[in-house]
Amino acid sequence: MTSPLARIPELAAWLAASGIDELELRGPEGQVRLARGIGPSGSGGSTAAAAGPSPRAEPAPGTVRSPGVGHFLPAHPLRAESLVVPGERIAAGQPVGLLRVGALLLTVTAPRAGTVIRVVAPEGALVGYGDPLIDVRPEE
Amino acid sequence: MIRLLACGALATVQDRGRLGALRWGVGTAGAMDAPALAAGNLLVGNADEAAGIEVQVLPLEIRFEAAAAFAVTGADCTATLDGVLVLPWTAARARAGATLRLDRPAAFRAWGARSYLCVAGGIDVPMVLGSRATQLRGAIGGLEGRALRAGDALPVGRAAEGPPPGTGLVPPAIALPRAVDGVPALRVLPAAEYDRYTTDSLAAFWGEPWRITPQSDRYGFRLAGPTLVPLRPLELRSHGIVPGVIQVPHGGQPIIQMCDAQPSGGYPKIGTVIEADLWRLAQAPIGSRIRFVETGWDEALAARDALDGWLAAARRDLSCLSPRSAA
Known part of the structure; x- marks a missing residue:
């Protein structure tokens, strides 16, 4: 198997073509983070940071953040009702939204119990890893 | 093994169908919504030929006697695993002893008429003529050739590793929508006796909506709408027919043959619903x-390619999530 590092030029080209600012891949061998123009070095163009601990801070408590890249959907496309509404109490692990990635619909779950304050991400918006999706007031 | 704790009428074990048995006069049977069953099998890591449960009347309640991955596809329903919501068209995992319940959806008008429960390993009933599909008319396949009932125990085959829980697929109803005036639009090829009907009848056939009557099931859908009148009375010898064929009995109200159709019939054929749209018809509830919509051979083949493409994209994107299965 070829090293994932060999695919960086290809991934960088995809980023440039898609308008996505940042891409992070994690696997058993390590992780790769590609960013456009906003890299840790502060320089323009593509930056690659490989095989180190994530420089990203832990998500603020209570906010459901996107687990990856995709189009955010507050409701399952077969259903009219959103998975959660403001004021609703949610349990840890409860489905609170979906990410549409190509043919896939990936469930976004609440990392902890709390009360939904508001759904931040607009329906259908392209979101990236760590983008805030839903504000939640965590339970004590 | 899974055990049925509660079961509505006409739930059956179905796979993609008993293909290649028409020469013996044995119909295909199989899932009415084949793409939904195929998607469910992909979501639990099953082979394409694995069997699942087709559910027509809710509720259905089962207990997992062993831990297993599962997915509920097809018509939307309210699925709960030990009381916790399970999303439609999404892989989930049940621990041993867990209870899965499929209920009527909360929404008054939910999409679809048939749901599919796929379990990792597949429902492992014996193969009959190369398929596990239940054919009620001949009482073959499935569990003892009959519909399921409460108390039944169903063997589950050896599971392979599937996508992680929480992985779902975009249903073809969303990815490949087709409607005219908000009504599902089925593409139809004119059939052998098409030009034996009056001009007014043909105009009405294409121009008017048709209602699915309560006399509609896995054998065929009887429709209600304008009366189709032949130019002169038609008498035919019995001939081979397949699912999708639209027959016109003497009353002038069409019947569309479905998965459990007998392999021959004598009514005139005005058209055939293309293979790529049979799942849409299968999900049209009684009363809807x-x-x-008139179509041609090339368009029918392109439609089949589009549906195959949807499944291929699903397979490809899922394989990105499970690198081991892709290697």
Whole structure:
């Protein structure tokens, strides 16, 4: 198997073509983070940071953040009702939204119990890893 | 093994169908919504030929006697695993002893008429003529050739590793929508006796919506709408027919043959619903309306390619999530 590092030029080209600012891949061998123009070095163009601990801070408590890249959907496309509404109490692990990635619909779950304050991400918006999706007031 | 704790009428074990047995006069049977069953099998890591449960009347309640991955596809329903919501068209995992319940959806008008429960390993009933599909008319396949009932125990085959829980697929109803005036639009090829009907009848056939009557099931859908009148009375010898064929009995109200259709019939054929749209018809509830849209051979083949493409994309994108299965 070829090293994932060999695919960086290809991934960088995809980023440039898609308008996505940042891409992070994690696997058993390590992780790769590609960013456009906003890299840790502060320089323009593509930056690659490989095989180190994530420089990203832990998500603020209570906010459901996107687990990856995709189009955010507050409701399952077969259903009219959103998975959660403001004021609703949610349990840890409860489905609170979906990410549409190509043919896939990936469930976004609440990392902890709390009360939904508001759904931040607009329906259908392209979101990236760590983008805030839903504000939640965590339970004590 | 899974055990049925509660079961509505006409739930059956179905796979993709008993293909290649028409020469013996044995119909295909199989899932009415084949793409939904195929998607469910992909979501639990099953082979394409694995069997699942087709559910027509809710509720259905089962207990997992062993831990297993599962997915509920097809018509939307309210699925709960030990009381916790399970999303439609999404892989989930049940621990041993867990209870899965499929209920009527909360929404008054939910999409679809048939749901599919796929379990990792597949429902491992014996193969009959190369398929596990239940054919009620001949009482073959499935569990003892009959519909399921409460108390039944169903063997589950050896599971392979599937996508992680929380992985779902975009249903073809969303990815490949087709409607005219908000009514499902089925593409139809004119059939052998098409030009034996009056001009007014043919105009009405294409122009008017048709209602699915309560006399509709896995054998065939009887429609209600304008009366189709032949130019002169038609008498035919019995001939081979397949699912999708639209027959016109003497009353002038069409019947569309479905998965459990007998392999021959004598009514005149005005058209055939293309293979790529049979799942849309299968999900049209009794009392709902459909429309027919005229199509040609090339368009019918392109439609099949589009549906195959949807499944291929699903397979490809899922394989990105499970690198071991892709290697």
